[in-house]
Amino acid sequence: MEMETEVSGEKQIVVLLIGPPGSGKSTFCDSVMKSSHRPWSRICQDIINNGKAGNKAQCLKMATESLKQGKSVFIDRCNLDREQRSEFIKLQLLGGGPHVQVHAVVLELSAQVCISRSVKRSGHEGNLQGGRAAAVVNKMLRSKELPKLTEGFSRILFCYNDADVENAVKTYTTLAPMDTLPSGSFGLKNPDTRSTQPGIMNFFKKVTAVPASSSIEATTPKAHENTEDVLPVSPSKLGSVVPTTLAFPSISTADFQFDIDKASDIIVETAEEFLPKLGSARLVLVDLSHGSKILSLVKAKASLKNIDSARFFTFVGDITKLHSQGGLRCNVIANAANWRLKPGGGGVNASIFKAAGPDLEAATRARANTLVPGKAVVVPLPSTCPLHNAQGITHVIHVLGPNMNPNRPDCLNNDYTKGCKILREAYTSLFEGFLSTVEDQSKLPKRNNQATASDSERNKKYKGTQDMAIASNMKSGTVDDARDGGKKRSKGWSSWALALHVIAMHPEKHENVVLESSDDIVVINDQYPKARKHVLVVARQENVDGLEDVGRENIKLVEEMHNVGMKWVKRFQDEDASLIFRLGYHSVPSMRQLHLHVISQDFESDHLKNKKHWNSFTTSFFRDSVDVLEEVKSQGRANVESEAVLKGELRCNRCRSAHPTISKLKSHIRSCSSHFPHHLLQTSRLLARPGTSN
DNA sequence: GTTCTAGAAC
DNA sequence: GTTCTAGAAC
Numbered sequence: 001m002e003m004e005t006e007v008s009g010e011k012q013i014v015v016l017l018i019g020p021p022g023s024g025k026s027t028f029c030d031s032v033m034k035s036s037h038r039p040w041s042r043i044c045q046d047i048i049n050n051g052k053a054g055n056k057a058q059c060l061k062m063a064t065e066s067l068k069q070g071k072s073v074f075i076d077r078c079n080l081d082r083e084q085r086s087e088f089i090k091l092q093l094l095g096g097g098p099h100v101q102v103h104a105v106v107l108e109l110s111a112q113v114c115i116s117r118s119v120k121r122s123g124h125e126g127n128l129q130g131g132r133a134a135a136v137v138n139k140m141l142r143s144k145e146l147p148k149l150t151e152g153f154s155r156i157l158f159c160y161n162d163a164d165v166e167n168a169v170k171t172y173t174t175l176a177p178m179d180t181l182p183s184g185s186f187g188l189k190n191p192d193t194r195s196t197q198p199g200i201m202n203f204f205k206k207v208t209a210v211p212a213s214s215s216i217e218a219t220t221p222k223a224h225e226n227t228e229d230v231l232p233v234s235p236s237k238l239g240s241v242v243p244t245t246l247a248f249p250s251i252s253t254a255d256f257q258f259d260i261d262k263a264s265d266i267i268v269e270t271a272e273e274f275l276p277k278l279g280s281a282r283l284v285l286v287d288l289s290h291g292s293k294i295l296s297l298v299k300a301k302a303s304l305k306n307i308d309s310a311r312f313f314t315f316v317g318d319i320t321k322l323h324s325q326g327g328l329r330c331n332v333i334a335n336a337a338n339w340r341l342k343p344g345g346g347g348v349n350a351s352i353f354k355a356a357g358p359d360l361e362a363a364t365r366a367r368a369n370t371l372v373p374g375k376a377v378v379v380p381l382p383s384t385c386p387l388h389n390a391q392g393i394t395h396v397i398h399v400l401g402p403n404m405n406p407n408r409p410d411c412l413n414n415d416y417t418k419g420c421k422i423l424r425e426a427y428t429s430l431f432e433g434f435l436s437t438v439e440d441q442s443k444l445p446k447r448n449n450q451a452t453a454s455d456s457e458r459n460k461k462y463k464g465t466q467d468m469a470i471a472s473n474m475k476s477g478t479v480d481d482a483r484d485g486g487k488k489r490s491k492g493w494s495s496w497a498l499a500l501h502v503i504a505m506h507p508e509k510h511e512n513v514v515l516e517s518s519d520d521i522v523v524i525n526d527q528y529p530k531a532r533k534h535v536l537v538v539a540r541q542e543n544v545d546g547l548e549d550v551g552r553e554n555i556k557l558v559e560e561m562h563n564v565g566m567k568w569v570k571r572f573q574d575e576d577a578s579l580i581f582r583l584g585y586h587s588v589p590s591m592r593q594l595h596l597h598v599i600s601q602d603f604e605s606d607h608l609k610n611k612k613h614w615n616s617f618t619t620s621f622f623r624d625s626v627d628v629l630e631e632v633k634s635q636g637r638a639n640v641e642s643e644a645v646l647k648g649e650l651r652c653n654r655c656r657s658a659h660p661t662i663s664k665l666k667s668h669i670r671s672c673s674s675h676f677p678h679h680l681l682q683t684s685r686l687l688a689r690p691g692t693s694n
Numbered sequence: 695g696t697t698c699t700a701g702a703a704c
Numbered sequence: 705g706t707t708c709t710a711g712a713a714c
Contacts, residue, residue, distance in 0.1 A: 152704095496695055496714065528696075590695050609696095610709085661708065 010038075010177045012067060012100045014091050016075045018147060019107030020140045021133070022118030024165060028105065029074040032172045039177075041066035045077040056087065063091055067100060079104075080144045082151060089152040101180065103155040104147045105168055108189075111141060146306075149185055149660040156658075158187035184657035184668060244281040246434040247315070247322055248334035249348045250294040251426050252401030252419075256408060262420055264297035270427040271312045272305060274435070281438050283431070284330065285314045291548070291637050292316065300644035319348060320355035323391045330393065332437055334430050337398035339371055339409060352387075352396065359385035360396060371400040373410060374425035378433040397433045401426040493545075493592045499527075500593040504540045520560055523568065528607040530617060531600045533572045533579060537561045539594040546589045547623060547638045555632055557594075562625045565598045569687050572600070580694055581687040582680070583625040586616055587640035596625060601653060601676075601686070603669060610662060615646045618653040624685040 017025040029042045043063050048054035056077075063073050079085050085104075092100040118133045147156050159165045164187060175181060250267065252258035271283050287295045295314040302312055317326035319333055336348045341364050343353035353360055359382050368377045376399040381388040388394060402422035403410050412419050493501075503510045503524060507517040515535065516523040526534040539557055544550060550558060565583040572579050580601040589595065599617060608614060615621060620641045628638040649658045650665045655674035659665035676694050680686040688694045 494695090494714080499695080607696095663707085 010070060010099075011180045012070065013072045013180075014063065014067070014075065014088065014100060014102045015073070015172070016079050016085060016088055016102065016104045016147075016153075017077075017107065018079045018085075018104055019109070020078060020080065020111075020114050020118075020137045020144075022114035022116070022121065022137065023107035023109050024117070025076050025078075025107060028107070028165065028169060029076050031169045032074075034173075036173050037176060039069075039071040040074060041069075041071040042074045042076050056084070060087055060091070063088065067091065078140060080140055082145050082147070085147065085151060092152075101154045101183075102152060103181070104153045104157070105172075106147060106156065106158045107165065108158055108160050109165075111137060146188075149658060154183040155181055156185040156188075158185075158189065160187075160189060182657075182668075183664070184652070184655075184659055186655075186657050188658065243311075244278075244332070244438050245284060245328075245330040246281070246332045246334065246397075246431075247284045247286045247319055247328070247330040248397075248399075248430060249286055249319055249336050250298075251334075251336050251399055251430075252403065252423055253294050254336070254347050255345070255405060256401060256403040257405040258402060258419060258423065259404075259416065260294045260297060262416060263423060264294055264301055266420060266423050266427060267294075267298050268301045268305060268307070270424060270431060271302070272307055274428075274431040275308065275311055277435060278311075278431075278438060280311075281434070282310070283312045283434075284328065285312075286319045286322065287314070287316060288318060290316055290631075290635055291639055293640075293642070296640065296642040297644060300642040300648075304644065304648060318351070320351050320387065321391065330391075332395045332397060332434055333387075333393055334376075334397045334399050334434075337371055337400050339373070339400055341365075341368060341371055341377070341398055356381065356385050356387045356396065360387070364396075364398065368398075371398060373400050373402050374422040374429065375400060376426065376429035376433045378436060395437050397430055397437075399426050399430045497591045500524075500536070500538050500591045500595055501545075504538050504593045505542070507540075516564070520557060521564055523564060526597070526599075530605050530608040530613055531603045532605070533581070533598070533600040534605070535568055535598045537564050537568075537596040537598065541594075544594045545592045546594060547585050547587060547628065547640050550594065550628070550632055550638055552632065552636050555629075558625075558629055558632060561594075561596045562629060565596050565625060566687075568598050573687075573689050577689045578692055580676075580692060582617075582622070582685060583687070584622045585625070585628055585638075587621045587623055588643050597622075603653070603666075608662075608666070611650060612646045614650055614662065614665065615648060618651070619645045619648065621645050626683050626685060 017028060019025055026042075026044060026046075029040075029044075033040045033042060041062075043059045043066070045056070045059050046053050048058050048062060059075065059077060063075065066073050073091075075088050077084075079088070089102050092102050115134045115137045118137060146158075147153055149156060157168055157171075159168050171181065250260075250263060253260050253263045267285060275283070285295060285298055295316065299314045302309070315322070315326060315328055317328070322328045322330050322333075333352070335352045338345055338349060343361065344350055360379065363379045363381060363385075364377075367379055371377060376397050379396045379398065381394055381396060383389060387396070402412055402419040404412055404414060404419060406413070412422075503513065504522055507514045507522045510524075513524050514522050515525065517540075520540055522538050522540060524536055524538065526536050539561060541554075541557060544554060544557070562583060569581045569583070572581070581598060582601060583596060583598055585594070585596060597617070603614070603617070621643070623638060623640065631638045650660070650662065651658050652665070652668055652672050652674070654669070654672045654676055656677060657668065657672075659668055673693060675681075676686055681694065686694060
């Protein structure tokens with residue numbers, strides 16, 4: 001049976017418009033239908049019932065009928081959440097059959113625009129008066145879920161402004177009846193973590209270049225165009241210059257040796273939970289170091305959860321100099337305190353007490369003497385305090401987290417069930433404390449007797465457990481750290497991870513695989529090449545197993561690896577000038593012994609089988625050799641990306657469109673001829689012969 | 695890193 | 705039934 005002959009070969013489509021009232025759905029449909037050569041039917045829930053609003057069932061029924069008549073269909077209703085969309089996606093089965101594709105066109109215009117349009121419109125009909133329209137739009141946006149290909153769409157197109165909408169109209173208007181559009185997800189802003197981390201990105205651009213007076217706008221991402229910031233529509237606060245901001249260090253992960261992966265989950269989850277309660281206030285996780293693992297983990301996990309990066313982000317800098325050095329205005333900072341609430345120790349606690357001077361100690365003493373793990377105490381700073389007048393900090397919130405370090409009080413001996421509970425409690429207390437300062441500022445003059453300070457009875461209890469903990473430590477001896485998932489470090493590497501190491505130590509025993517060797521490096525073909533050309537330049541030096549082990553002392557080595565890699569690129573391109581390459585390292589390698597990937601960008605290989613493979617070469621997890629070299633020279637080490645990004649979406653390495661499965665992705669990249677993303681075309685990250693299309 | 699496999703998802 | 709994912713073993 002030839003299916004194709006049943007219906008004249010026309011490719012029908014169902015297009016779901018997705019957007020709140022006033023986003024321009026009906027206008028979109030009208031514009032396309034006005035000059036399209038394809039038969040369309042617009043299913044509009046607002047008028048389906050003889051010009052009056054109808055329901056979903058009526059829309060479905062009419063859509064099915066239109067499809068049977070051979071028309072393509074616009075579903076003109078809000079379709080904001082997944083559930084609302086699901087039945088329309090099934091139309092491809094009910095109505096037409098396999099030749100019907102379902103598309104989404106997402107109208108992500110700013111809430112203000114939608115509100116003002118729907119106010120104007122409803123003004124005419126006398127339906128929704130101004131304030132009510134705003135409330136309706138806001139309410140709807142709160143339940144919004146962006147569509148994903150996995151829901152069953154074959155194509156998704158995101159529009160953020162009038163120009164995007166105009167392009168989309170053109171795309172559908174010019175689509176002839178026999179044509180189809182490429183599948184995939186297009187135009188989604190902010191797809192990778194790079195663009196969601198204003199703090200870090202600004203810092204990398206050299207903070208010194210940011211004027212100290214820079215307002216918050218300068219350090220906030222632009223990506224929040226997309227409506228999450230509609231809540232503070234109450235215009236009362238919109239005028240204020242800087243949203244209230246809490247800067248906080250990661251609790252318990254430094255001296256207290258708490259597992260950073262677990263900690264990052266807890267940070268992201270509690271932040272996500274609190275953001276809605278905080279109005280327009282912001283939460284900023286701060287760390288002193290560039291290569292901070294906790295920052296990159298949190299950043300990646302927050303990005304995966306689509307948390308508004310304008311209101312929760314990470315920042316590299318000194319927490320006591322955020323304004324003067326980092327250009328970031330914060331009015332409240334958290335301190336990773338000790339249980340005695342005393343200066344000293346090291347790290348954040350020492351530097352905050354030092355920067356604040358005796359004022360902080362006195363103000364702290366007035367509120368509490370000690371602190372129980374999991375609790376926080378809010379301390380207002382007098383205006384005489386240097387942190388207050390130089391950095392604009394009005395409150396310090398001391399927090400005590402759980403401790404996993406046997407040399408510190410109250411060690412939990414790796415009891416992470418308890419540890420996680422306490423850490424969660426600690427962040428909750430911290431954010432509640434911050435919330436109380438936010439409320440104070442907007443209402444009452446002062447007064448926070450929040451239940452965060454400790455009472456004397458709990459202190460006694462705490463001292464008891466602490467003594468016991470110390471005693472039990474003496475018996476139990478050393479801590480066996482189960483960090484790193486047991487894969488490496490503590491005990492050593494699994495046997496399969498040693499293959500490169502073995503070759504690097506004795507290249508002469510592996511002549512059959514070694515392509516080239518010197519005192520410093522060996523070059524081999526990757527045993528499971530992920531592209532047409534894929535070789536590894538392996539360092540021979542022992543104990544440099546990954547990017548994280550590379551320091552200034554290895555600059556010569558990294559340079560040589562780069563040069564050898566470049567030589568192989570030249571050799572391959574002499575054979576085939578159309579090959580395009582990148583040279584780079586995996587942020588967290590699976591195999592021991594530092595190795596540079598020299599890989600062509602076709603990714604034409606049966607060995608490329610899963611998400612991890614793909615993302616390890618095409619996301620920020622892949623650190624270009626040129627950048628690594630520059631970072632090691634300038635800051636003594638290379639930045640590394642968290643493994644969390646490996647679980648992210650599958651995106652084309654050229655056009656960045658997203659695809660639901662590896663096989664769909666692979667069929668897309670076989671034919672995608674878009675230019676490579678802009679950042680790859682800079683500083684020779686991408687190596688192509690002149691005249692090649694890149 | 696790969697391979698194998700169970701079972702979830704389609 | 706087939707495809708895809710995630711986890712365990714190596």
